[in-house]
């Protein structure tokens with residue numbers, strides 16, 4: 001459903017992402033993890049047609065996002081890290097607009113259901129510009145999920161959400177994947193990633209440090225860095241970063257002595 005093949009993005013001489021490959025299958029919830037500046041948003045922006053790759057291919061639902069953008073874009077919902085919403089529309093107007101754009105059957109009923117789910121019913125006829133950060137985030141999530149897309153692409157979904165909404169959203173994404181859809185999400189919340197993701201990629205400065213299921217990551221860090229099986233994703237993540245920093249230090253020392 002999502003295929004990223006040898007994706008590379010350079011800004012001038014700076015490689016934001018280098019030779020990244022992964023795929024997300026139907027029924028999978030896939031996590032893209034990494035520190036600040038690791039290249040998560042850059043990858044997401046290539047997948048949703050906002051930032052052209054320097055090299056490699058990105059496909060959604062079988063369509064090359066850059067060669068066949070309309071068909072690719074019909075097949076996914078996108079929740080950006082900083083959603084842009086029309087502030088001069090009410091949430092209901094904005095969601096009706098999305099419903100018409102994607103020809104969602106029974107859109108009005110669906111919109112009422114979503115607003116109720118996120119406790120926004122009383123605010124549905126208020127202008128979005130009056131909404132709090134978390135309320136806007138909820139509207140962006142509804143807008144992406146209303147067409148029930150085969151692929152959901154999500155950048156940092158939990159920022160600004162209260163604990164109740166964060167749990168709801170986590171369950172929604174899991175349920176979406178369990179209905180045979182594909183979900184790709186980036187997050188800084190390692191407990192969230194560990195709880196919901198089927199497979200993960202850990203990026204650092206645009207390169208893959210590790211990928212696979214939690215079991216794969218545990219096995220990889222256990223053999224490469226002497227870790228123990230059963231470790232949390234948080235421990236694994238820090239172990240991978242420490243390993244990478246150590247490698248980097250060794251490379252610099254070698255370069256200085258050469």
Ligand SMILES: Nc1ncnc2c1ncn2[C@@H]1O[C@H](COP(=O)(O)OP(=O)(O)OP(=O)(O)O)[C@@H](O)[C@H]1O
Pocket residue numbers: 011016034035036037038039040041042043
């Ligand atoms: N428009 C741009 N011009 C130049 N460099 C950019 C641009 N956008 C991103 N970068 C660089 O690309 C790298 C990856 O950035 P990206 O936003 O993808 O990171 P991220 O993993 O999403 O980080 P965060 O967790 O902080 O959101 C960083 O070094 C960043 O400075």
